[in-house]
Amino acid sequence: MKKNILIIGAGGVGQVVAHKAAQHNDVLGDIHIASRTVEKCHRIIQSILEHKALKRPGILAAHALDATDISATRALIERTRAQIVINVGSAFLNMSILEACLETGAAYIDTAIHEDPDKVCESPPWYANHEWQRKQACKQRGVTAILGAGFDPGVVNAYAALAAERYFDAIESMDIIDVNAGSHGRYFATNFDPEINFREFTGTVWSWQQGQWTPNRMFEVSRQDDLPVVGNQTTYLTGHDELHSLSANLDVPNIRFWMGFGAHYINVFTVLNSLGLLSEKPVKTAEGLEVVPLKLVKAVLPDPASLAPTYEGKTWIGNLMRGSWNGTPREMLLYNICDHADCYRETGSQAISYTAGVPPVAAAMLVADGTWDAHRMVNVEELPPAPFLDLLGRMGLPTRVRLGDADMPLEDALGTDEERRTGS
Numbered sequence: 001m002k003k004n005i006l007i008i009g010a011g012g013v014g015q016v017v018a019h020k021a022a023q024h025n026d027v028l029g030d031i032h033i034a035s036r037t038v039e040k041c042h043r044i045i046q047s048i049l050e051h052k053a054l055k056r057p058g059i060l061a062a063h064a065l066d067a068t069d070i071s072a073t074r075a076l077i078e079r080t081r082a083q084i085v086i087n088v089g090s091a092f093l094n095m096s097i098l099e100a101c102l103e104t105g106a107a108y109i110d111t112a113i114h115e116d117p118d119k120v121c122e123s124p125p126w127y128a129n130h131e132w133q134r135k136q137a138c139k140q141r142g143v144t145a146i147l148g149a150g151f152d153p154g155v156v157n158a159y160a161a162l163a164a165e166r167y168f169d170a171i172e173s174m175d176i177i178d179v180n181a182g183s184h185g186r187y188f189a190t191n192f193d194p195e196i197n198f199r200e201f202t203g204t205v206w207s208w209q210q211g212q213w214t215p216n217r218m219f220e221v222s223r224q225d226d227l228p229v230v231g232n233q234t235t236y237l238t239g240h241d242e243l244h245s246l247s248a249n250l251d252v253p254n255i256r257f258w259m260g261f262g263a264h265y266i267n268v269f270t271v272l273n274s275l276g277l278l279s280e281k282p283v284k285t286a287e288g289l290e291v292v293p294l295k296l297v298k299a300v301l302p303d304p305a306s307l308a309p310t311y312e313g314k315t316w317i318g319n320l321m322r323g324s325w326n327g328t329p330r331e332m333l334l335y336n337i338c339d340h341a342d343c344y345r346e347t348g349s350q351a352i353s354y355t356a357g358v359p360p361v362a363a364a365m366l367v368a369d370g371t372w373d374a375h376r377m378v379n380v381e382e383l384p385p386a387p388f389l390d391l392l393g394r395m396g397l398p399t400r401v402r403l404g405d406a407d408m409p410l411e412d413a414l415g416t417d418e419e420r421r422t423g424s
Contacts (some may be wrong), residue, residue, distance in 0.1 A: 002107060002368045003029030006082035007099055008067050009089035010040035011193065012305040013111065013150075016357025017088055018044045019347040020395065022053040022060065023137040027365050030058060032080045034065035035089070047348045066307040067093045073100035082106055084364045088357065091115040091196055095130055102134070107367050109360050112152030113241040115196070120280055121203020124213045131377065136217055145377040148238045149363040151317055151336070151355040152178055153242035153259070155397070157380035158388050159319040159334040160246055166414075167332055167403070170190065171252045171323035175223075176242065179260035180228040180352060182313025182340045185290070186302055188268050188415040191352040194298040198278045201269065206239045208255040219266060223258060228400070228407060229337050230316045233262045245379035256390040272297060304353070311340035311350040334410070355397065362391045386414065 005028050007017050014033065026285055034043040041062030048060060061080075067073050067089055077085060077100060081380070087097045087110040094114035101108040114130040123128045131147055137146045148154055156176045164171060174217050180191060191199040205216040221237035235258035246255050261269075271301055272278050277293045319337025336355070343354035363380075366372035371381050380388070389399050399410035 001370065002373065004032075004080060004082045005029070005084045005086060005364055006032045006034060006077055006080055006106075007086045007088065008034050008065065008073075010035035010037065010044055011086065011088070012353035013088045013357040013361040014040075014043050015047065015305065015338070016347050016349045016353050017051050017086055017361055018342075019048055019051065020358050020361040021047045021086075021364070023055055024033075024361065024365060025058045026055050027368055027406065028084070028361075030080065030082075031060050032063060032076075032082060033061070034063040035078060036064070036066055038062050038064040041388040051348070068096050070096050070099050070103070070192070073097055074103050077101070077104045077106050084109065084367055086360050086364055087111075088360065092117050095134075098131070098134060098145060101145065101205070102137055102141055105141065105143060107144040107146075107364075107373065109146045109149050109363050109367070111148065111154060111302040111356055111360055112196070113148065113153075113244070115199065118281065119402045120199050121206070121239065124206045125248060126241065127244050127379070138360055138377075138390070142375040143377075144367055144372070144374050146239050146363055146367070146372065146374070146383070147377065147379050149360045149380055150357075151359055151397075152176060152240065153245070154359045154380050155355075155389070155392065156317065156319055157242050157246060158383075158385035160252075161381040161383075162248060162320050162385040162389065163319065163332055163334065164252075166248055167325065168321070168323040168330060169325055169327075171250070171321050173322045174246070174256070175320045176240070176255075176257045177225060177227070177233075177235055177316070177318055177320060178258070179227065179230060179233045179235060179308065179316040180313075181233065181260070181316060182311055182351065184307040184350070185310045186307065188264070189302040189307055190304060191307070191350070192304050192356070194301050196303075198269070198272075198294060198297070199280065200239065202273060202278050204239065205237055206243065207237060207257070208243050209253075211253045219261070227316055227318075228335065228402065230314060233260050233316070234421075239366065246381060249379060249381050253413065278417050279314070285311070305349070308340075308344045308348060308353070311344065314339050315351045315355055315413070317355060334399055335402075336397055336399055338397065358395050358397050359388075359392060362388060362395055367390065
């Protein structure tokens with residue numbers, strides 16, 4: 001049984017993680033929040049107290065931390081006696097935090113793939129460039145490291161694993177669809193860290209097609225789907241973290257990621273990119289100042305956490321899978337719908353932060369009770385999916401299943417599947 005968690009990162013996702021951890025501190029124990037800007041941690045603690053989120057009285061503490069400093073991170077883990085570290089800081093921090101966990105034995109959980117600040121869109125599979133190089137070290141030291149335990153990556157990986165395990169003999173195609181059918185009311189903003197957001201879309205779009213990596217340009221390929229509740233949506237083929245582990249761990253020849261964008265976002269993005277304002281490479285101004293254009297754009301855009309109070313509408317994320325079962329073609333849709341306003345009332349964050357922040361807490365709870373305490377490095381699809389999805393449903397992220405003409409809650413589908421498999 002592992003207890004006491006250290007949350008590194010105090011943005012919108014960090015706020016959700018801290019709120020949800022507080023709601024389950026009977027399982028998780030002491031809660032520590034660390035960030036380079038400790039004032040952000042104090043604001044999250046204040047929000048937890050105002051929402052009366054703590055399930056029972058317990059330690060809730062803030063810490064200043066530069067997580068690029070491995071020795072400082074190691075010292076904080078040891079000082080707080082944290083046995084589980086949830087990394088929801090910048091994607092540039094993964095490897096230094098992972099190393100601190102290796103040195104202390106603490107379990108490590110993150111929600112996104114590591115990025116090198118000087119490289120955009122490295123060669124696939126992306127995990128092999130950084131995290132997977134530490135697999136052997138995790139195994140040798142018995143350290144649990146769960147990679148990509150947000151929603152996408154994360155929950156969608158569990159959807160894939162569940163489908164492969166229970167509903168298909170063979171999956172021919174898997175299309176992961178992510179749509180924000182909501183509005184924040186600002187002229188232009190990104191829903192998470194602008195620097196990370198833009199870096200996803202300025203490089204090559206890699207997808208897994210016919211059993212190999214296939215390159216495209218951003219906004220080159222689109223599709224339309226009539227989705228439950230949110231209706232007809234246009235999405236674009238996009239490179240994304242989960243493709244890089246699912247293609248290695250599941251025998252599926254076609255795995256693609258599609259994200260929804262409005263015409264206004266595409267127009268602004270195109271202008272910024274065409275002007276070179278999304279470059280990660282430094283430039284010099286006429287005054288001799290060195291500036292990274294992407295960081296400047298990030299500085300002038302709204303803080304994603306500030307969007308939450310006025311956000312309206314819903315998010316829709318799911319897996320559309322096609323394949324066969326007992327020689328018969330089958331199509332299955334596993335999905336979640338989340339409401340921005342409901343998330344704000346509960347945690348003070350919008351639905352995009354909520355969908356990213358609840359899953360790592362569920363993962364931490366499964367590590368705490370031993371269900372997911374793997375003592376090695378894994379991606380989410382390598383772990384039992386049903387306990388994770390069941391727990392998420394009870395924590396505010398229920399899954400629905402569309403199979404044939406039926407659309408039902410996941411728990412009903414699993415019951416039907418169990419009855420079908422056992423003949424009861």
